[in-house]
Amino acid sequence: MYVIIVGGGKVGFNLAKELLRDGYEVLLIEKDKNRWAMLERVLGEAVFLGDGCEMRTLQEVGCARADVVVAVTGHDEDNLTICQLAKRKFNVPRVIARVNMPQNEAVLKALGVDDTICGTRIIYHLIKQEIEVNQIHLLATLKGGGLDIVEINVYDNSPVVGKSLKDITFPPRCLVLSILRGSEVIVPSGQTIIEKGDKIISVIDHDQVEELKNLLVSKRE
Amino acid sequence: MKKAIIVGCGRIGSSVAQSLVEQGWDVAVIDRNPDAFRRLPEDFPGKKIVGIGIDMEALKAAGIENADVVLALTNGDNTNAMVAQMARDIFKVPFILARINDPLRADTYRELGIPTICQTTIISNIILERLQKEVK
Numbered sequence: 001m002y003v004i005i006v007g008g009g010k011v012g013f014n015l016a017k018e019l020l021r022d023g024y025e026v027l028l029i030e031k032d033k034n035r036w037a038m039l040e041r042v043l044g045e046a047v048f049l050g051d052g053c054e055m056r057t058l059q060e061v062g063c064a065r066a067d068v069v070v071a072v073t074g075h076d077e078d079n080l081t082i083c084q085l086a087k088r089k090f091n092v093p094r095v096i097a098r099v100n101m102p103q104n105e106a107v108l109k110a111l112g113v114d115d116t117i118c119g120t121r122i123i124y125h126l127i128k129q130e131i132e133v134n135q136i137h138l139l140a141t142l143k144g145g146g147l148d149i150v151e152i153n154v155y156d157n158s159p160v161v162g163k164s165l166k167d168i169t170f171p172p173r174c175l176v177l178s179i180l181r182g183s184e185v186i187v188p189s190g191q192t193i194i195e196k197g198d199k200i201i202s203v204i205d206h207d208q209v210e211e212l213k214n215l216l217v218s219k220r221e
Numbered sequence: 222m223k224k225a226i227i228v229g230c231g232r233i234g235s236s237v238a239q240s241l242v243e244q245g246w247d248v249a250v251i252d253r254n255p256d257a258f259r260r261l262p263e264d265f266p267g268k269k270i271v272g273i274g275i276d277m278e279a280l281k282a283a284g285i286e287n288a289d290v291v292l293a294l295t296n297g298d299n300t301n302a303m304v305a306q307m308a309r310d311i312f313k314v315p316f317i318l319a320r321i322n323d324p325l326r327a328d329t330y331r332e333l334g335i336p337t338i339c340q341t342t343i344i345s346n347i348i349l350e351r352l353q354k355e356v357k
Contacts, residue, residue: 078299
């Protein structure tokens with residue numbers, strides 16, 4: 001698997017390092033000479049000095065045989081150009097763009113970049129989850145199925161404390177996968193009794209998360 | 222009245238804006254630097270919007286939804302290409318043009334179907350032509 005990463009900032013550098021460690025063939029393109037020299041000392045031949053927005057650079061690094069091109073510069077307009085070139089000129093099967101301005105996610109999708117990752121939005125959501133009192137955390141979304149994997153913190157005022165799972169009426173499209181209790185990971189059965197401080201991990205239909213929340217989390221006065 | 226949006230109020234952007242206004246166009250200008258608007262005449266009748274051209278909100282504030290023309294004239298090639306594509310593909314603006322400095326990139330964008338004007342190539346050609354004619 002050949003992965004081309006454009007943009008040797010913190011994101012590009014760490015991504016390249018991780019992928020190299022996992023055994024991928026990786027090439028990181030950086031256009032700033034000083035930054036390139038620093039990256040080269042750490043990553044060696046896996047770093048290329050050039051402007052990833054230019055056809056010539058992409059040609060030189062063998063973009064046509066790349067399986068994935070990841071554009072992670074700090075500029076959305078550059079990431080767009082890189083992805084468009086990779087996709088339309090070199091037929092790269094998978095292109096991924098980092099989006100810096102959250103509102104540009106929709107723009108890049110409309111202009112043909114299917115996979116976008118917006119760090120700003122992700123961090124914003126994570127922080128929002130941390131500060132929200134709803135005590136329910138989204139861990140992952142299973143693409144396509146509309147299913148979320150969520151973690152629910154059970155506080156001592158939760159109506160389900162002391163009840164066994166079989167006595168709780170969960171929403172129809174919800175499955176309790178596991179209960180985290182201190183350092184213990186419990187594979188639950190119907191007999192498992194919920195204690196305060198538990199973290200319930202479940203997979204649930206996105207549309208039923210509210211229902212689950214109402215069931216497990218007590219409202220604050 | 223025809224409506225144009227000009228992104229980038231540098232020497233080129235401001236001069237095109239002024240000419241279009243003189244020809245009776247409704248013109249809105251976007252630039253990220255408020256100082257750039259000093260290049261426009263004091264009585265410039267059009268909208269001046271401080272913002273970046275690849276921001277949907279700035280484009281909407283300039284009235285892109287009923288613009289006839291969008292000219293992307295900043296000094297950033299990729300910015301211009303992105304603005305032009307946003308105008309064409311998202312807002313369905315009938316006429317777009319992107320100013321591109323780098324001839325290699327201008328070719329690429331042309332191949333991607335974006336109407337571009339490359340000042341570097343144009344000026345080089347004019348110089349070469351004059352040399353051919355006038356230096357024997």
